[in-house]
Amino acid sequence: MSDLKSALGEAVGAAFASAGLPAELGRVTPSDRPDLADFQCNGALAAAKAAKRNPREIAQAVAEALKGDSRFASFEIAGPVFINLKIAEGALSARANEIAADPRLGAGRVAAPRRVMVDYGGPNVAKPMHVGHLRASIIGESVKRTYRFRGDQVWGDAHFGDWGFQMGLLITALADAGRIGPFLAEGDGPFPADSPVTLADLDRIYPEASAKAKADETFRDRARKATAELQAGRPGYRALWKHFIAVSRASLEPDFASIGVSFDLWKGESDVDPLIPGMIAELEAKHLLVDDQGARIVRVARNDDKRDLPPLLVVSSEGSAMYGTTDLATILDRRREYDPDLIIYAVDQRQADHFEVVVRAAYLVGYAQEGGLEHIGFGTMNGPDGKPFKTREGGVLKLGDLIAMTKAKAAERLHEAGLGAELSEADFGETARKVAVAALKFADLSNHRSTSYIFDLDRFSSFEGKTGPYLLYQAVRVKSLLRKAADEGVEAGKIVIVEPAERDLALLLDSFDSALAEAYDKKAPNFIADHAYRLAQAFSKFYAACPILIAQPPVRASRLALAEATLKQLELALDLLGIETPERM
RNA sequence: GCGCCCGUAGCUCAACCGGAUAGAGCAUCCGCCUUCUAAGCGGACGGUUGCAGGUUCGAGUCCUGCCGGGCGCGCCA
Incomplete structure (x- = not known):
C-alpha cells in the first residue's frame, strides 16, 4: 500500500525508463496549480538537459507510455514542459477506502528500522523548568513519537542535569548560609534523611549563587572545589546532592506530565560518572587526550574548518567533569546499553558548537559511527520585543507558570x-x-x-x-x-x-x-x-x-x-x- | 575579529532534490446559520521575497559582496 504520489511516481518513472531515461526523473509531486492538475512531474527538463534532447519530445514520449494506465484521468504537457496529471475518480476513491480501512491511516513505515535515542527536555537539578525548556520538550517529544510511529525502535531520554557546577554552587551557598551544617562533616555520616532545603529554596539560591560566582572569584573557586569533591564521592555532599535531586524531580515530573511529555529513560549525568575513568584511559591510549593550561582536553579542530572550534574539555583544572565530559560518557553508555544507530539531540541552536565538538570527539574515539549523532537545534521563544522571553519583571518565566x-x-x-x-x-x-x-x-x-x-x-x-x-x-x-x-x-x-x-x-x-x-x-x-x-x-x-x-x-x-x-x-x-x-x- | 542562523503581505509565519500565478492565519471590507458545533464557510484587499551582482531555459531557494537583526566563540550547562 502506498500513497498516490509514490504510486504515480513509479508509473511515470517507468515511462521515463521506457524512453531510455533515468526513472528517478519521474518523481511526482502535488501540483502547484490545483486548478490544472492533481500531480505534476518536472523531470522532462532535467532529462532534456542531461540527454541533450528536446524536452517536449521527452514529455510526449512519457505521456505516450502512460496511456492505458487507468489511474490517470488525464495527462497534459504545460508550461515550460511540466507533465500535469489528473487522477481518475476510481483510483482516488479506491485510495480513500484503503486509508479509511488502514489502522495507520495511510502512513507507511521506514524501509529499514533503526535504533534511535532522542535526547531532549534537558531538565536540571535546582533549576526550575522555564520557557527555555518548552521547545526542547515539545520538539523532542514530537520527533520521538514520529520516529517511533514510522517504525524505528526509539528511546526518549531526559538527560537529567544532576552533575555539574550548579551542585558546587548550591553546596557552597548553602554552607555560607549555615543551612547544611550536618552535611559538612567529614566521614561517612550518617546524614539527615530529610532535605534541608525545599524547592523554593533552590529556586532562590541557585540564581543568587550563580550571579555571585560571576562576580566573586574566591566564591567561584570554592564552588568548583565543592563540585570536584562531590564528584570524588565526599559522603556528606553526596547525601545532600541526593536531596537536591529528589526535591527537583518531584517538581519537574508534573510539569512534563501536564504538557504530555514523558521519557522512557531519566538518566542523569551522574549515572555515567563511573564510566569516566575508563573513558579517560581510552582517550589516553588513543593519544587523543592532551594537557593544556592545567586541564585535559581533546582537540577536534580540523585544518579545513572555517572557524576556531574549541577543544573538548574533559577534565577541568579542578579535576571535575564538565558537561562535555558527561555528554561523551553518555554516548559511550548508550552504545553499551542500547547500541543506537542514531542519537538525536533536541537542544537549543545556541549549543550547536558544543555538540559539534562532542560529536567529533565521539567519532574520533570510536563511540559512534560517522553520522550517528545529530544535533537538531531550534530557535528561541521570544517576548514581544523579539528577545528571549522574560517576565514583566525581567526574570525568567517558569514553565509551570506559563502553563497555568x-x-x-x-x-x-x-x-x-x-x-x-x-x-x-x-x-x-x-x-x-x-x-x-x-x-x-x-x-x-x-x-x-x-x-x-x-x-x-x-x-x-x-x-x-x-x-x-x-x-x-x-x-x-x-x-x-x-x-x-x-x-x-x-x-x-x-x-x-x-x-x-x-x-x-x-x-x-x-x-x-x-x-x-x-x-x-x-x-x-x-x-x-x-x-x-x-x-x-x-x-x-x-x-x-x-x-x-x-x-x-x-x-x-x-x-x-x-x-x-x-x-x-x-x-x-x-x-x-x-x-x-x-x-x- | 571569526563563525553560525535569520531577513518573505501592515502583523505572525509557510513554501517538498531550483520550476508555472510565492501561500496560510491575523487585521480590514463584503456575503452566508428554518442542515449535522458560524470557534465555521465563500469572496475582496494586500508582495520588487533586505540591497546589488552572478550561475541557470528558470532563483525566495544555489554562489559572491553589502546592509540589518539574533546567537556562539574552553574550565556554567
Missing part, C-alpha cells in the same frame, strides 16, 4: 464562547488543559524549529485561524457528528468521491504519508502541523459543502466514512505532535 497562564486563558476563551457549560467542573478543567496544551504546542510546532518565534498568548489561544484550538474544534465537530450518526443508526460505507470538496479532502488524506516522511527526514514537526491544519481546513470546507446525515443513504454512508477517516488521521497527526483531543468542547 495558558490554561487560565483557555478557560476564559471557552467561557466567552459559551462552550463546555454542560461539562462537570473536572471535565471542564481537563478540556481547558487540553486546549491550552494544543495552543502552546501547535503554535510552537507549526513554525520550523530553526526559527525563533514571538510568544503571543492571545493569538495562540484564539479559536480562530491557524491555531491548536481550531484543530481541536474541527476534531470535536466530527466527533459530535459521529455520535449523532450512531444515535440515528447511520453507518459508514464505501467511499465514492464525487464532489470537489470530497476530492480535495481525499487528496489531502493521501498526502499524510509524504508529510510524515518529510517531518521524519528533516526532524521537523512543522510538516505534520501543516498537514493537520490543511486537513482540518479541507474537512471544514467539505463539512460546509457536503451535508452528511441528511444526504441519501449511499452518499451519506460514503461521506460519513470520509469524515471518520479524517477524524482518525487528524487525531493521529495531533498525537504525533503530542496534542490530545478532547471528546467535547
